[in-house]
Amino acid sequence: MIEPDGHFCSDCAVRATAVCSSLDRAELKEFERLGRRVSFAAGETVFSEEDITTSFYNLLEGVMRLYKLLPDGRRQIVDFALPGDFLGMNIAGRHNFSADAIGAVTVCQFAKTAFGRFVEDRPHLLRQINELAIRELSQARDHLVLLGRRSAEEKVATFLLNWRARLVSLRGSSDTVPLPMNRQDIADYLGLTIETVSRTFTRLERLGVIEIIQGGISLLDPARAKALAAA
Structure with a gap:
């Protein structure tokens, strides 16, 4: 895992499609201080199923596989994450799937507590997150149809x-x-x-x-x- 020195939201290649796209310039500066850019090597785990959620992740570069392990040891991949996808948010407080890097991956990592405080006063950002959640639900339903x-x-x-x-x-x-x-x-x-x-x-x-x-x-x-x- 490598953590480069600093990052700049204004230069982010996926900003237009990422969760932060609704933020204005002043908000973006504050948002920038919340995150840190972290890189993972191919095959490295970004987070694991059932771990307590302490961070959220905005995928900047690379592709990740999102999966669950079945009781008999088989693996069901539920999705492949692409740059711009926002990962880690859930209701239960624990990750409901695991995420591994396919090839080299870079994410912007946000501490859950600090991110939650930032969102509280920004309903436009909350709406953006809700839209992402609805899109994920739609993709999950499409995947169920595909499996059938x-x-x-x-x-x-x-x-x-x-x-x-x-x-x-x-x-x-x-x-x-x-x-x-x-x-x-x-x-x-x-x-x-x-x-x-x-x-x-x-x-x-x-x-x-x-x-x-x-x-x-x-x-x-x-x-x-x-x-x-x-x-």
């Missing part, structure tokens, strides 16, 4: 299209879709085996829907992918 779909092709096609859509705000529209997560991560997210995921990627490539490239895929036939996802 019947075919592996549907699941993989839907995942690729949704992931591509999420990357638009960060990278712009592109048919080249980087996949920083590995096949096991995708399997644990979709409720499939790694063998099924690998076979499905190969089948989609054979059908001319995608091309598997280094570090991701190229979406060759978006219309066909949408048809598969909606089947």
